[in-house]
Amino acid sequence: MSRAVHEHIRSKLLERTSADNLRTLRVNSGMADFFSNDYLGFARNKALFDAAHNEVLNIAEREGFEPMERKSVSISGSTGSRLLSGNNSYVEQLEQQLAEFYEGEAALLFNSGYDANLGILSSIPYKDATVIYDELVHASMHDGMRLGKADRVAFRHNDLEDLKAKLRTTKGLKFVAIEALYSMDGDEAALAGIMALCRQYEAAVIIDEAHSNGIIGNKGEGKAQAEGLHRDIFMRIYTFGKAIGAHGAVAICSAETKQFLINYCRPFIFSTALPMHALAAIKAAYDHLPQADKERKQLNDNIALFTGNIKPNPLFTLIESKSPIQSLVISGNANTKEIAKTIQDKGYDARPILAPTVPTGKERIRICLHSFNTAEEIYDLTDAINNL
Numbered sequence: 001m002s003r004a005v006h007e008h009i010r011s012k013l014l015e016r017t018s019a020d021n022l023r024t025l026r027v028n029s030g031m032a033d034f035f036s037n038d039y040l041g042f043a044r045n046k047a048l049f050d051a052a053h054n055e056v057l058n059i060a061e062r063e064g065f066e067p068m069e070r071k072s073v074s075i076s077g078s079t080g081s082r083l084l085s086g087n088n089s090y091v092e093q094l095e096q097q098l099a100e101f102y103e104g105e106a107a108l109l110f111n112s113g114y115d116a117n118l119g120i121l122s123s124i125p126y127k128d129a130t131v132i133y134d135e136l137v138h139a140s141m142h143d144g145m146r147l148g149k150a151d152r153v154a155f156r157h158n159d160l161e162d163l164k165a166k167l168r169t170t171k172g173l174k175f176v177a178i179e180a181l182y183s184m185d186g187d188e189a190a191l192a193g194i195m196a197l198c199r200q201y202e203a204a205v206i207i208d209e210a211h212s213n214g215i216i217g218n219k220g221e222g223k224a225q226a227e228g229l230h231r232d233i234f235m236r237i238y239t240f241g242k243a244i245g246a247h248g249a250v251a252i253c254s255a256e257t258k259q260f261l262i263n264y265c266r267p268f269i270f271s272t273a274l275p276m277h278a279l280a281a282i283k284a285a286y287d288h289l290p291q292a293d294k295e296r297k298q299l300n301d302n303i304a305l306f307t308g309n310i311k312p313n314p315l316f317t318l319i320e321s322k323s324p325i326q327s328l329v330i331s332g333n334a335n336t337k338e339i340a341k342t343i344q345d346k347g348y349d350a351r352p353i354l355a356p357t358v359p360t361g362k363e364r365i366r367i368c369l370h371s372f373n374t375a376e377e378i379y380d381l382t383d384a385i386n387n388l
């Protein structure tokens, strides 16, 4: 590598270090979990693990380990993209199960939520169209828009007046990109109002249900469906890495749009499909999800316990949220890291979220609550925060 390249890399890292936001990998500490997205404990649920494990063993027994051309599924790696060797009846049945669960016409699996958002937003909104997006949508939506050919314009977070102004002044085909439950603020989209405006201005809605999936709705079906608004939504994206406790994502759309994605969506076309172990974990989670009332109730009880015990504090502003995501906005990277460390030193793993992941001045500690956090842990955590 040339010296200039080394110098570039070093100077970019120094930039981060001096802004107090150098990202580093940390091995999980074993402290009380107030940072993972495993809202319902599915990622640590033994019954789900056993169900997925037994499913793979049963398929292996049935299919054997013959060369690929002599069997219908490959037990370990999927061996190729869905358009080549990576497709099989198991993945198609899983898509059918998900389309039914989400009451959509069709479902298309993706290797991750990042891939889904990247691929959908870069392939569908074409030249001369505009994507009007909530300013707080996830980085994967931004990256998709950047790769795509459509224009893009932000509207202020959840601000219906601003959205209306942007819809009114935008020419050509319009898409509106939102999240159902915002990943950093933990608040929900003003969905009914957004849908009414999108109907009025004939805009197609793309909603990312990454954080609402599994926890909103009687069966964990997410916000759009729980509010009966799903049939009017052009595209819904549900990820599996959070409450589902697995990995991957699914896009719910019309059969024709699915066909479009199979033809034009590059992360879908040019990547090896999910392996059987991942598919079995997703299936086990969705077989259980409609019955996971106990976990959803425990989660909601824990959210009420946290919000009921946390007190106003001049050190931070608590963003109002009824969700598992509770953000203490502190401002300043160094400051936020220091306060997070004080909380971690007491045995509670809550992580600082720094600029540029969140806007400068909005640096925060994001506390993620779960069904499995004990009442004692939550009392102790709120005590620790109240005594900062």
Ligand SMILES: Cc1ncc(COP(=O)(O)O)c(C=O)c1O
Pocket (backbone or CB within 6 Å): 112, 113, 114, 115, 117, 138, 140, 179, 183, 208, 210, 211, 239, 240, 241, 248, 249
């Ligand atoms: C709102 C939102 N959308 C999409 C993603 C990406 O999903 P995945 O982790 O499955 O790539 C995330 C993950 O952080 C997210 O928070």
